[in-house]
Amino acid sequence: MTFASSRLIATERLTEVLIYLNHVTACEPNPNVIATGSGHIPTVNPIVPAHVNVMKGLFFVQLYGALEKSTSHASQLLLSKIHALAPKNEHVIVQFNVVSMARKWKSIKDTGHGKAFVQMTNFFASLESPDYFGIDDTLFSSSLQNVWAKTLEDLFACLGMPNPLSTSEGALVDELVDKRNAVAHGRETASEIGQRYTTSDLRKRLQDVQTLIFKLIDRLEAYFDAREFVKSSAHQFY
Numbered sequence: 001m002t003f004a005s006s007r008l009i010a011t012e013r014l015t016e017v018l019i020y021l022n023h024v025t026a027c028e029p030n031p032n033v034i035a036t037g038s039g040h041i042p043t044v045n046p047i048v049p050a051h052v053n054v055m056k057g058l059f060f061v062q063l064y065g066a067l068e069k070s071t072s073h074a075s076q077l078l079l080s081k082i083h084a085l086a087p088k089n090e091h092v093i094v095q096f097n098v099v100s101m102a103r104k105w106k107s108i109k110d111t112g113h114g115k116a117f118v119q120m121t122n123f124f125a126s127l128e129s130p131d132y133f134g135i136d137d138t139l140f141s142s143s144l145q146n147v148w149a150k151t152l153e154d155l156f157a158c159l160g161m162p163n164p165l166s167t168s169e170g171a172l173v174d175e176l177v178d179k180r181n182a183v184a185h186g187r188e189t190a191s192e193i194g195q196r197y198t199t200s201d202l203r204k205r206l207q208d209v210q211t212l213i214f215k216l217i218d219r220l221e222a223y224f225d226a227r228e229f230v231k232s233s234a235h236q237f238y
Contacts, residue, residue: 002081003221006074010213013066017206020062024055025199050191057183057190059202063209064147064180067173070213072144075155078220079137082229086132091234095160097127099229103134146181149173152216161228164219169212176209 001007029046079099092100104123126133140155149170153163165173182188223229227238 001221002224003074003077003217006070006077006217006220007214009073010066010070010217013069014206014210014213017059017062017066020055021059021199021202021206024052024059024202027052027055028199048195053191053194055190056194056197056199056202057179057188057192058194060176060179060193061183061190063206064176067176067209067213068144068147071147071152071216072141074217074220075140075144076137078159078224079135079139081224083135083137085238087230087238088130088132088234089126090128090130091230091237093160093229093231095158096229098158099135099139100133101126102136102139146177147173148177159223159229161219161223164215165212169215172205172208172212176205 028048029052082099087100089097089100101123104126140158143151143154149165152165152173153170156163179193182193183190227235230238
């Protein structure tokens, strides 16, 4: 499996979140129950201690960290593996020029106004060049420091693939980022967020985010293995 290291990192990060959540679960009071003729039913939920609500709020920070690290590592690994192949620019699909021509594009932005048009002429002439212009495996690193659903959609667009996330998966990502940012940037306290959720709610989110992370890794791995960044006419070279 070409992305085994990404799966290992994701597993390690998610395991830490699970350990944390198990601890929070052990701290959360169980609902009181009363006996009935047909068994036991819960009564009014007991008051949850403030420190437990704080921990539940901080859960979103930890889970987001697992998502960001896993996504960042997998995308960086993908670009690193493509870099090792050194694909000629004339062989890559049009969309992948965002990646394959990134260094030349940066040189245009860094050029003085007087030379910009000459640089742009050279840039467009290079799109069908038999040369390899280098790929920076950290190209997406800065944009993946806040992983909204739109961030992932843009990443896949740059690679020339359809967005693999469903509407509900995108909403899951956005909820996670929003809650993490609310705590990290002080918009809400961890306890304010934590009191809205039971540990069962959080466990469901952990399971859903875990499924999502491995889905993203699988998709990037399949993209590389199938050389989807290469024109079909050039697959024989890679």
